[in-house]
Amino acid sequence: MGKLIFLTVMVIFSLSLAILPTAGYASKTDPLYTDDNDESWFHNLCHGNEKFAKLHFYVQDLLKGENQTVYEVARANITSNSATSFGSVRVLDNPMTAGPDINSEAVGRFQGIVTAADLEILSFSMNINFVFTSGRFRGSSISISGMNQVMNEQRELPVIGGTGAFRFARGYVITTTYFSDPDMEHNVLEYTIYVTYVHQSSMSSCRANI
Ligand SMILES: *[C@@H]1O[C@H](CO)[C@@H](O)[C@H](O)[C@H]1NC(C)=O
Numbered sequence: 536m537g538k539l540i541f542l543t544v545m546v547i548f549s550l551s552l553a554i555l556p557t558a559g560y561a562s563k564t565d566p567l568y569t570d571d572n573d574e575s576w577f578h579n580l581c582h583g584n585e586k587f588a589k590l591h592f593y594v595q596d597l598l599k600g601e602n603q604t605v606y607e608v609a610r611a612n613i614t615s616n617s618a619t620s621f622g623s624v625r626v627l628d629n630p631m632t633a634g635p636d637i638n639s640e641a642v643g644r645f646q647g648i649v650t651a652a653d654l655e656i657l658s659f660s661m662n663i664n665f666v667f668t669s670g671r672f673r674g675s676s677i678s679i680s681g682m683n684q685v686m687n688e689q690r691e692l693p694v695i696g697g698t699g700a701f702r703f704a705r706g707y708v709i710t711t712t713y714f715s716d717p718d719m720e721h722n723v724l725e726y727t728i729y730v731t732y733v734h735q736s737s738m739s740s741c742r743a744n745i
């Protein structure tokens with residue numbers, strides 16, 4: 536009986552391998568590619584069937600105007616009197632671009648919910664999905680969840696998972712504010728994602744390692 540269940544699981548597993556998309560490193564021609572730093576230390580962390588990707592892009596935060604992409608959907612009765620806008624919940628669908636210019640190549644959408652969740656410091660609880668629409672990872676997504684203290688120059692949030700090429704993803708993102716317009720109409724955020732994930736074509740040897 537145990538053997539039969541094992542065999543059934545293996546057959547389902549093998550079948551699923553046939554329909555998985557291919558995955559790999561962002562190539563130098565990919566709009567998400569960056570070679571800013573030597574990341575060899577990070578590559579050395581990867582072993583077995585894990586692959587590594589470093590993805591770099593910008594997020595266009597449009598708070599007002601005809602192309603607004605960020606909308607408040609809820610607030611607390613203290614939000615207006617709170618120095619940190621505590622309790623404000625916003626839904627957003629921001630363009631992701633290869634360069635800082637809003638008219639540079641579109642690479643995806645930055646979709647999710649951002650909640651002002653700190654009574655003392657300007658800090659947002661982020662539940663965000665990076666949905667890639669171009670390049671090698673088109674159709675795949677990466678999800679992050681964590682606190683974002685936006686007054687800090689550099690912020691770090693955990694990657695909590697992914698879909699498509701990024702199944703079994705884990706890692707982190709580093710984000711900085713690249714540009715913030717004084718009228719608070721348009722912010723540009725720089726994002727770099729450091730992610731490991733299971734290379735789909737080597738999942739069969741993953742199985743052998745269990
Ligand atoms: C809004 O988007 C359209 C289409 O991309 C563009 O032509 C227009 O200039 C944008 N408006 C503003 C205020 O940026």
Ligand SMILES: *[C@@H]1O[C@H](CO)[C@@H](O)[C@H](O)[C@H]1NC(C)=O
Nearest residue numbers: 610611612613614615616617
């Ligand atoms: C906010 O609502 C709570 C009850 O829900 C009430 O006790 C409190 O006084 C309200 N605060 C303000 C600033 O209106």
